[in-house]
Amino acid sequence: MKGGLLPARALLPALVATLLGFGLRVFRLGEQSLWYDEAFSVLLAVRPLPSIVAGTALDTMPPLYYLLLHAWGLPAGDFWVRFPSAFFGTLTVPLTFAVGTRLLGPRVGLLAALITAVAPFQVFFGQEARMYGLLGALSLLTVYWFLRMGRRDLAAPALGGQVPRLAFVCAGALAVYTHALAWLTVGSLGLWWLLAQRGRFWRDPGTVLAFLGVGALYLPWAGILVEQAQRVQGSFWTPPPTPLTPLASLYVFTFGPFLPAPRWSTAGIVLVLLVFVLALVAARARLADSHGRAGLGFVLFWLGMPLALAYLLSQLQPIYLERTLIGASYGLYLLLAWGLLYLRPRPVAWGLGVAGLCLVGVALGRWYFDPAAGKPPLRSAAVAIAQAWQEGDAIIHTGDGSYLPLRVYLPDRPQELLDGDPEFAAGTARAQSTLRVIGAVPVSAEHAAAGYRRVWLVLAPDHSPEFQQAAAQEFGRGRRLLAEQRFAGIVLRRYE
Numbered sequence: 001m002k003g004g005l006l007p008a009r010a011l012l013p014a015l016v017a018t019l020l021g022f023g024l025r026v027f028r029l030g031e032q033s034l035w036y037d038e039a040f041s042v043l044l045a046v047r048p049l050p051s052i053v054a055g056t057a058l059d060t061m062p063p064l065y066y067l068l069l070h071a072w073g074l075p076a077g078d079f080w081v082r083f084p085s086a087f088f089g090t091l092t093v094p095l096t097f098a099v100g101t102r103l104l105g106p107r108v109g110l111l112a113a114l115i116t117a118v119a120p121f122q123v124f125f126g127q128e129a130r131m132y133g134l135l136g137a138l139s140l141l142t143v144y145w146f147l148r149m150g151r152r153d154l155a156a157p158a159l160g161g162q163v164p165r166l167a168f169v170c171a172g173a174l175a176v177y178t179h180a181l182a183w184l185t186v187g188s189l190g191l192w193w194l195l196a197q198r199g200r201f202w203r204d205p206g207t208v209l210a211f212l213g214v215g216a217l218y219l220p221w222a223g224i225l226v227e228q229a230q231r232v233q234g235s236f237w238t239p240p241p242t243p244l245t246p247l248a249s250l251y252v253f254t255f256g257p258f259l260p261a262p263r264w265s266t267a268g269i270v271l272v273l274l275v276f277v278l279a280l281v282a283a284r285a286r287l288a289d290s291h292g293r294a295g296l297g298f299v300l301f302w303l304g305m306p307l308a309l310a311y312l313l314s315q316l317q318p319i320y321l322e323r324t325l326i327g328a329s330y331g332l333y334l335l336l337a338w339g340l341l342y343l344r345p346r347p348v349a350w351g352l353g354v355a356g357l358c359l360v361g362v363a364l365g366r367w368y369f370d371p372a373a374g375k376p377p378l379r380s381a382a383v384a385i386a387q388a389w390q391e392g393d394a395i396i397h398t399g400d401g402s403y404l405p406l407r408v409y410l411p412d413r414p415q416e417l418l419d420g421d422p423e424f425a426a427g428t429a430r431a432q433s434t435l436r437v438i439g440a441v442p443v444s445a446e447h448a449a450a451g452y453r454r455v456w457l458v459l460a461p462d463h464s465p466e467f468q469q470a471a472a473q474e475f476g477r478g479r480r481l482l483a484e485q486r487f488a489g490i491v492l493r494r495y496e
Helices: 008-026 036-045 049-058 064-072 078-104 106-118 120-125 132-148 163-176 182-197 205-234 245-255 263-286 290-313 322-342 346-369 378-387 400-409 422-426 429-438 445-449 465-476
Strands: 393-397 415-417 454-459 481-487 490-495
Touching: 008 078, 008 106, 008 120, 036 049, 036 064, 036 078, 036 400, 036 429, 049 064, 049 205, 049 429, 064 078, 064 132, 078 106, 078 120, 078 132, 078 290, 078 322, 106 120, 106 322, 106 346, 120 132, 120 245, 120 322, 120 346, 132 163, 132 182, 132 322, 163 182, 163 205, 182 205, 182 290, 182 322, 245 263, 245 290, 245 322, 245 346, 263 322, 263 346, 290 322, 322 346, 378 400, 378 481, 378 490, 393 400, 393 445, 400 415, 400 454, 415 445, 445 465, 454 465, 465 490
Parallel strands: 393 415, 393 454
Antiparallel strands: 454 490, 481 490
16 A cells, blocks of 8 residues: 555445445434434424524534534434434445555455444444434544554654645544544544654644644634533533443444343453454564554554543543444454454454354344334324324423424424423433423423313333333322323323
């Protein structure tokens, strides 16, 4: 490979991997209902542009994804609402190939692209109406243009050529405007470069200016980021990570949460860690040239540093979520591809590869076809309500997990959210997003039912299930139950 060009003979297999990734991401893309987070994306993206920016300022995310979703136009149907995520998720396949080829050669790049195409973790977020598919693609673009700023040894970025630097600035800025934790990827690249310079960073002012350019473009949002960080610090829902959490992330990046527990999940964890360790052993035995050593070292740094930084930050305030660290997952796929290609004896590598492919098939099968592993069927509940709707009806929700999606599916029907949720009282970041951004105002049961002839009570106990069960029981006292329907954990009751 010369000059960073991709080998022509590898382009066709890379295209096949990309088409496979696209097929897996659009397959059954609209089958499952929108859930809480996706409904939040839709309800925010339908607003005028100034309102979107103001709404995200009150939330915990930057505005880029919602602005893109707004520009997409939100055509009817869950398939098309999720299609931008499928598109950007598909882009990660050729980008992984390009980055992997530059770092470790076309064979590793191709296999890593194939892993990216089929990894259940990537497929899931390629079918989620959230910003994570976009975040993955922009993170890869940032890494790619960072590498294009430098020579093959990765140790001393070249002084000429402004296009890679300008592209790096744009990709990095777009990434951090997609999710604040993209700064972990940008910061890791900056730290790698500083370490490679051995304190002599003044010899390359162009790269210094490139990193400063990303920061300069982010300045308009910096003050809002401080406010959002304070909001998260006040209360955030994710539990604190343990010292084993970063290792567990290697499994999550590969198979997601879709393997049946516990036997299949244990097999998945063992397989990923085994290939990961053996990849390092194979690397040590095989790498002889400085470019190869630097490439593999960069991949390890790219994978490990964002996980380590997120873990350290979570000691102050828990924020560790694998989906927010999706930019690091592609480094793992390169390491897994390296191990599977260069492990000896070859029958061991083939056996591990076949076992991994079988586990991928199990995980994807559960995601596509197992209702217990999918999203709550709130669209079915909305259809049932619409079919039996009468003048004078209203919808009352025990929790915001059903309130937001049914606001999307039944936008013209009167809907109320019951108060008393302990998360609202605690002022968690999730509750603040619901209350302040969407404008949901929880009310008492008496106020919610006042003035209506019939009410539909929707119980979807995903958040605060104990409260929701108690609220539903209390609401039903003294009211005549006309009908009850159940949809895989969702309870729909119609009262007179």
